[in-house]
Amino acid sequence: MGMGALLILIGYFLGLYFFDSAIAGLVIAILVWAVLSLVGYFQGDSILLTMSRAKKIKRDDHPRLYNVVEEMKIASGLEKMPNIYIIDDPALNAFATGRDPNRASVAITSGLLQKLNRDELQGVIAHEISHIKNRDVLLMAMCSILLGTIVILAWYGSRFLIFGSMTGSRRSSSSGGGGGAQIIILVVALVFMILAPIVAQLIYFAISRKREYLADASAALYTRYPEGLASALEKLGTSTGQLKSANKATAPMYIINPFRKKGMKASDLSSTHPPISERIRILRAMAGASFNDYDQAYRQVHRGGTGVIPAASIAAGTVPIATVKLEGGAGEPNEIQRARETSDVMWRLSNYNTITCDCGAKLRVPPKFKEPRIKCPHCGRTHQV
């Protein structure tokens, strides 16, 4: 772990400078890291879900979503059904969380739920379930905590160093003659303090992107239908709305980068996610649905070079893609119906009572409404509440 090493080095220099002993600095660095990790480990998922104001749903609230999650749970061989949450936000996004596969949750925005048909929804959920199955949630949580610790320590460290050197370090008296060595350590430490967060950030982004590719590959394998995820990503890519509740620490868990700016080529070094257009091209270039096929498609899109799937996961041979499905099936609700269905769910989750009047109007009765009867404002019929 590159970042762990960086953290330890920072601790080392801080300790060397302030306490005359590298060990003290190391202990502090590791303590800070341990506390943050423990909080992240035990509370990470509930903090994240509360922050995004996600609402938990049951099977009856949204049978299609529940079924799709269950299908992917079966396809991935996950042992326990993850909790399902809906975030009331028109932005298009979804994420997975939970420290281990038995305590996992998937969340999806209401905007995305309206936009996707069944196959696309399946692709997105498969991607999220892959994050759970591959234990990316835990990995990325630990990485982001590590990154956070490095940034905090480096920030304070560099302030103290600058402040200390300007006012004549209180430590120069105690170690007397070592002035030259002191300055060298100071310079090296300063440079390090500035570089460490940047390097850590880049490592973090690289890990995150790699896990995204792996999750895409697993999604294709589980659904045996890469086109589902590809066309979902296409819809996601055209949206410009930013998710209100996302923050930097949670970014890698979303299906697309929640901070992406319009027209940004979110590629290369400075993003948690690979560019959407590239992910789509890889998925569409797949000849089969196996990891092997994904790896080959990746190489094809990148014109050779190394693949992206860990060699240990690649089994020989290919898996055929499922028979081509057509969009807009007979039994499948169209976008307008999906929008109505989703808004019904959101009202219900806010404890609103919905009464459908004979004239076709839907009355949303707020939970505070105490009258026994309500009159339809459209046609004047009265209803029992």
Add this chain to the structure above:
Amino acid sequence: MVAGIIIGIIVGVLLIVFWILYNGLVRRRNQVKNSWAQIDVQLKRRHDLIPNLMETVKGYMKHERETMEAVTKARNLAQQLSSAGAGERAKAEGELSSALSRLLAVVENYPDLKANQNFLALQEELTSTENKISFSRQFYNDSVLRYNNQTQMVPSNIVASMTGFKASEFFEVTVAAEREAPKVSFTQ
């Protein structure tokens, strides 16, 4: 003395290797069993859904008696065979899938039925159950492949033959029409 120690070490190492391989085989075999149970759950669920479906469509589809009877017959046959081996069972379930898809294909001709909320909910359940069957079969076959590989490959095949691990049967799709079931039935 030295020879004794060396022999002891070799025997110890062999025992550890045996232990690891044996546990690996048991884990794989349990996974196969688990994933078979998963298919079982979904097939049963489909058997349970069909009477409901028949009850709902009965009033609308007056001219499709043959199609409906074929579904009921296939369902009853599949239910009778529910304790048979994987191969035989796959065939019966395949027949049921194709009968079901023929029935759902003619739903197109009944707009009233397509507007029925109860039917739509049932159709979602059936689509999903159909998907779950194929996903659990997919996972089952992957587990069987991994397990069978382990029972046949050196060195775990030695342990397998000593302790009686036998290769498992795949759940293959035997009816060609079944392969197309989801396509024909729901997304035309």
